[in-house]
Every structure is written in C-alpha cells, then in structure tokens.
Amino acid sequence: MPAQQSLLVPAQRDAGASPSPPPGLRLRARAAAATVWYLRLLAVLNIVAVVSLPFREEVHEHNGGEFFTPYLATAGLVSAVLALFLAVVMRRRKRAAWVFNLLLAGPLFVLYVLALTQDRFHDHVFNWVSAALTGLFVTALLIGRREFHAVGDRSNPRLALAVGVCGVLVSAGLGTWLVDATNRAHGGASLTERIGYVLLRGVSVGPLADRVPAVHAPHWVDITINLSMAATSLLVLYACFRSPRGRALLGEEDEKRLRALLGGHGERDSLGYFALRRDKAAIFSPTGKAAVTYRVVGGVSLASGDPIGDPEAWPGAIDAWLAEARRHAWTPAVMGASEEAGTIYARHGLDALELGDEAVVDVADFGLEGRAMRVVRQAHNRVRRAGYTVCVRRHEDIPDEEMALLVERADGWRDGATERGFSMALGRLGDPADGRCVMLECRDADGVPRALLSFVPWGEHGLSLDLMRRDRDGENGLMEFMVVELLLRAEEFGVRRVSLNFAMFRSVFERGARLGAGPVLRLWRSVLTFFSRWWQIESLYRANAKYRPVWEPRFLLFAKSSDIPRIGIASARAEGFLTAPALPSLARRKESRPAGEYTDASSFRSQH
Numbered sequence: 293m294p295a296q297q298s299l300l301v302p303a304q305r306d307a308g309a310s311p312s313p314p315p316g317l318r319l320r321a322r323a324a325a326a327t328v329w330y331l332r333l334l335a336v337l338n339i340v341a342v343v344s345l346p347f348r349e350e351v352h353e354h355n356g357g358e359f360f361t362p363y364l365a366t367a368g369l370v371s372a373v374l375a376l377f378l379a380v381v382m383r384r385r386k387r388a389a390w391v392f393n394l395l396l397a398g399p400l401f402v403l404y405v406l407a408l409t410q411d412r413f414h415d416h417v418f419n420w421v422s423a424a425l426t427g428l429f430v431t432a433l434l435i436g437r438r439e440f441h442a443v444g445d446r447s448n449p450r451l452a453l454a455v456g457v458c459g460v461l462v463s464a465g466l467g468t469w470l471v472d473a474t475n476r477a478h479g480g481a482s483l484t485e486r487i488g489y490v491l492l493r494g495v496s497v498g499p500l501a502d503r504v505p506a507v508h509a510p511h512w513v514d515i516t517i518n519l520s521m522a523a524t525s526l527l528v529l530y531a532c533f534r535s536p537r538g539r540a541l542l543g544e545e546d547e548k549r550l551r552a553l554l555g556g557h558g559e560r561d562s563l564g565y566f567a568l569r570r571d572k573a574a575i576f577s578p579t580g581k582a583a584v585t586y587r588v589v590g591g592v593s594l595a596s597g598d599p600i601g602d603p604e605a606w607p608g609a610i611d612a613w614l615a616e617a618r619r620h621a622w623t624p625a626v627m628g629a630s631e632e633a634g635t636i637y638a639r640h641g642l643d644a645l646e647l648g649d650e651a652v653v654d655v656a657d658f659g660l661e662g663r664a665m666r667v668v669r670q671a672h673n674r675v676r677r678a679g680y681t682v683c684v685r686r687h688e689d690i691p692d693e694e695m696a697l698l699v700e701r702a703d704g705w706r707d708g709a710t711e712r713g714f715s716m717a718l719g720r721l722g723d724p725a726d727g728r729c730v731m732l733e734c735r736d737a738d739g740v741p742r743a744l745l746s747f748v749p750w751g752e753h754g755l756s757l758d759l760m761r762r763d764r765d766g767e768n769g770l771m772e773f774m775v776v777e778l779l780l781r782a783e784e785f786g787v788r789r790v791s792l793n794f795a796m797f798r799s800v801f802e803r804g805a806r807l808g809a810g811p812v813l814r815l816w817r818s819v820l821t822f823f824s825r826w827w828q829i830e831s832l833y834r835a836n837a838k839y840r841p842v843w844e845p846r847f848l849l850f851a852k853s854s855d856i857p858r859i860g861i862a863s864a865r866a867e868g869f870l871t872a873p874a875l876p877s878l879a880r881r882k883e884s885r886p887a888g889e890y891t892d893a894s895s896f897r898s899q900h
Contacts, residue, residue, distance in 0.1 A: 324436030459524030494521030559751025563597030577608030679737025688727030
C-alpha cells in the first residue's frame with residue numbers, strides 16, 4: 293500500500309547483508325526445508341484420501357497385507373493433522389519435533405528395510421518406493437539436525453500428558469457411547485470390543501477397524517470418532533511443542549541498568565522511557581551498553597521503539613535478541629522503531645513497513661499567533677474563560693495522598709474496562725521510581741478535577757505523552773487546553789520538545805487528499821476513513837496536525853511477510869485491543885503486576 297514503504301533501498305540492503313553461507317550450511321538448511329515439505333505433502337495427501345473414496349481405498353489397499361506406505365501416509369484425519377502440525381513446528385525449527393519425527397520415522401524405516409529382505413514384501417515395487425521415501429526423510433532429518441535448535445517450555449511434557457489422557461478419555465467415552473447406540477451388528481459387542489473399535493477408528497477411517505466384526509457402526513460415527521481423536525492429537529501436539537511463554541519480566545537489576553542507559557542516551561528516542569514497562573523483558577548487548585526490551589505474546593517476541601543505549605552497541609543487543617527468539621522459536625517483530633533503528637534492524641535481516649508518524653512539537657517554534665493557529669487559539673481561550681486552570685508538577689512534587697487520588701480518578705475516567713497500552717504507554721502511574729514524570733491536572737471554576745495528563749521524560753529536555761484522562765462531563769476541548777498550557781509553560785521545566793500522539797497511516801490521509809493522488813492511494817484513504825468511524829485513525833491525525841508538529845515516521849520490523857498477520861494479532865493483544873479469554877493468563881497477569889502499577893487505557897496514547 294502506498295503508505296507502507298520499505299525502509300531500505302536494494303543497494304542499502306546489499307551493503308548490510310551477510311556473506312553467503314558455506315555449502316555445508318546450505319545443505320543443512322535445504323535438508324531441513326525438505327522435511328517440512330515432505331510433511332506438508334503428506335498432510336495434503338491424507339486429507340485428499342479422507343474426502344476421496346477411490347483414493348482412500350487405494351491407500352488402504354497399499355497399507356495392509358503385503359504392502360506398506362511411506363511415513364505418515366494412512367488416509368486418516370489423525371495422520372493429516374499430525375503431518376500438518378509437525379510441518380508447522382518443524383518450520384519453526386523445534387528440537388522436540390525433530391526428535392519426535394526421528395523416533396517415529398527411524399524405526400519405521402528400519403522395519404521397512406527388514407521387511408524388504410522377505411520375499412513376501414520384496415516383489416512389490418510400491419514397497420521399495422515407500423521405503424525409499426521414508427529413508428530419504430530420515431536422511432534429511434539427520435543431515436539437517438543442527439538446524440533444529442529451538443527449545444520448548446519445560447512444562448510441556450506434563451501438560452501434553454494431562455491433555456492426552458483427558459482427551460483420549462473424553463473421545464473414547466463419546467465414541468464408545470455412539471458405537472453402543474448405533475451398532476448394527478447382530479449379537480452386540482462387549483465393552484472391550486467397543487473400546488478397541490473406537491481406538492482403531494481414531495487412527496483411520498479405513499478397514500483397520502474392520503478387524504472387530506462384532507461392531508458395525510454408521511460411517512458418520514466413524515468420522516466423528518476420527519475427528520475427535522484428531523482434535524485430541526492436535527491439542528497434545530500443541531501442548532508438547534508450544535514455545536516458552538516468556539514469563540521473565542523486568543527485574544529490579546535490569547531496570548536499574550536500563551535507567552542508567554537512558555540517563556546517557558535517553559534523548560535519542562521519545563519512546564525510550566517506555567522500555568521501563570515491567571511486563572517487558574530486557575536483553576543486553578555483550579558490552580552492556582545497549583539493550584532491547586520485548587514481551588512475548590502468542591509466540592511473537594514483540595519489541596517496541598528503538599534499542600536503549602549507545603547506538604554503536606545496538607547491533608550486539610539486536611543479535612542477542614534475535615538469537616533468543618530463534619532459540620525459543622519466537623517470531624521477532626518491532627513496533628514503532630525510528631528510521632535510524634529500523635535501518636540497523638534491517639541490516640540484521642528484518643524488513644520494514646511504515647506504520648505512521650509521531651507528532652513532535654518544538655517548544656521554541658510553538659505559538660498561538662497567526663491564522664493557522666486560530667482554531668487552537670479559540671478553543672484555548674474558550675476553556676480559559678470558563679474558569680478552567682491547569683497545575684503542572686513533577687510526580688516527585690505531588691504528595692502521596694494526592695497522587696493516590698489522581699490514580700483513583702484516572703482509573704474512574706478510563707474509557708471502558710479494558711486496560712490498553714504497550715508500545716507507547718508506561719503501564720503505571722504514581723510509582724516513586726517515576727518521579728521525573730510530569731503531571732498536568734485540570735480543574736474547573738469550582739476547583740473540581742476534570743482531566744489529567746501524564747508525560748514521561750524524554751532525555752533531559754523532552755517529554756513524551758503517556759496518559760490522557762478526562763471527565764466526560766467536563767468542558768469540550770480540555771485536552772487541547774492542557775496541551776497548549778504545557779507548551780506555553782514548558783520552558784519553566786527546561787522542556788524543549790514534546791512528543792504527542794502517534795498518527796497511524798498519517799501519510800495516507802495527507803497525500804490522499806492532495807490534487808493528483810492516484811486511484812490506489814485514494815481507495816486506501818477511503819478504506820481508512822471508513823474504519824475511522826470505529827477507531828481513532830483519521831481523528832488522531834487531525835488532532836495532532838493542529839499543533840503544527842514535526843512528523844517523525846515510525847516503522848514495523850518483521851522477518852517474513854507471512855508473519856505479519858500473526859504479528860498483528862500479537863500487537864493487538866499487547867495493546868489491549870484483543871483479550872485472551874484463558875483464565876490462567878489472567879492469573880499470571882495479576883501475579884506479575886507490581887504493587888502500585890497502573891496500565892494505560894490507550895495503546896497509542898489516543899484517549900481523549
């Protein structure tokens with residue numbers, strides 16, 4: 293799309309690209325990729341066999357008696373699900389998946405080789421083809437073994453065992469009841485025969501279960517049993533191969549190190565202070581002079597903003613972060629990186645798309661004079677004539693009792709029950725460690741609090757907007773009034789620049805409204821305008837533009853284009869737009885939040 297541009301031109305990519313890997317590494321990588329494609333092909337063939345009766349009968353004919361089929365070719369949904377899931381986790385280079393495949397395919401290949409020494413199996417060409425395909429798969433596993441280095445969660449075996457036992461009990465119980473209710477065989481069947489039939493049907497819908505003559509169930513019952521077992525297998529595989537949850541959050545020692553880095557280099561990035569969110573983890577460069585902070589959401593290692601610290605040490609921190617992601621099979625992604633950081637990330641193999649622009653106001657250039665500022669000037673004068681006043685203080689200058697009341701009001705004024713914010717929100721209010729933050733409190737003519745703003749430090753001479761709250765019964769324009777008051781009085785606090793809201797896809801609205809804009813750009817602008825009815829997309833751009841800011845582009849960094857949907861879902865979860873319903877995650881969330889922590893209700897600092 294027009295607003296989503298690649299960060300680096302080809303020449304720059306080539307200049308920062310790594311040298312070609314040696315032949316041995318290429319062979320390993322190709323062997324690992326071959327195992328993935330084999331599993332994908334078998335998943336497709338098994339699905340086709342399930343839905344196509346002639347093909348299914350052909351597979352069944354070559355899967356019994358004097359014939360045997362390649363690894364995982366059984367014409368069953370369980371095998372299809374197993375092959376498909378193994379292809380996914382093998383693509384993520386999970387070590388456990390490699391071991392699982394080798395333990396299944398290795399002995400099977402040995403069995404096939406021994407079978408071919410017997411005349412009964414030796415004369416059938418198809419058996420040789422099956423053995424060759426299985427052997428090639430095992431060979432590819434062995435050649436590419438070092439490519440599968442991603443580790444799983446230590447609790448996976450226990451969870452997989454519990455899920456498997458419960459799933460088999462439920463599926464077998466349901467299947468046994470269905471078989472008992474629909475069995476058309478004369479004389480009936482014993483409980484042992486019914487259970488045996490159900491377990492065999494769970495493996496295949498073919499003639500495998502016909503070995504139980506006392507049971508003759510309808511075909512839909514066979515399909516139901518096979519589907520339930522396939523679902524159980526899928527859940528077991530997920531529990532067995534899931535990535536670590538990334539529970540390590542920001543500890544006290546890491547926070548001290550990050551604050552030290554911000555003290556020396558905090559002026560580089562307006563989002564730097566948000567690295568101190570305590571639901572993030574930090575990984576440092578070998579020299580300790582730089583760090584990347586991230587949070588793992590849905591298997592995505594989600595970093596935000598630029599690395600913290602000395603730019604010369606950024607590559608070391610990025611390498612460490614990417615190595616950690618590879619080790620745990622996490623998908624790496626960065627939200628809201630600046631162009632400088634995006635360029636360095638791109639040199640490490642990530643691609644970039646422009647997300648939008650951050651509005652930065654230079655205090656020295658701001659004023660209410662002139663026709664361009666007429667709307668802002670009128671709104672400011674109207675609220676001031678209504679008797680509203682603004683008190684500007686550092687958090688450290690606010691008494692504890694008064695701060696507790698401000699936190700309570702902020703919580704009461706939050707728009708909706710969902711707590712939002714990640715990439716551009718600190719996630720707490722009133723913490724003693726954040727004494728340099730700036731609070732703006734707006735009161736009406738009767739002295740009743742009506743709104744508040746909170747800004748985090750941006751180096752020594754800057755502020756970055758964190759929290760916006762207002763009483764819905766207050767005067768319209770309170771946010772604009774407070775922002776203007778801060779900009780007019782900023783020099784009292786030694787502030788020279790202020791970062792306001794982030795405007796997603798700002799360039800689309802600006803360029804799409806120009807004379808001569810192309811049809812694709814105009815269409816994209818119309819789509820965004822339509823969705824702006826529910827989400828503050830265009831309104832954020834308009835609200836920021838009236839302060840005549842400098843627009844600083846922000847980028848999304850990712851490794852593969854196919855990962856973008858997954859990254860989008862993870863970002864929405866991190867920002868609070870999507871909430872996982874699982875109770876265990878809610879429990880972890882409550883346990884991991886330090887006392888006094890407060891989460892902002894706006895992901896892009898957009899709550900008006």
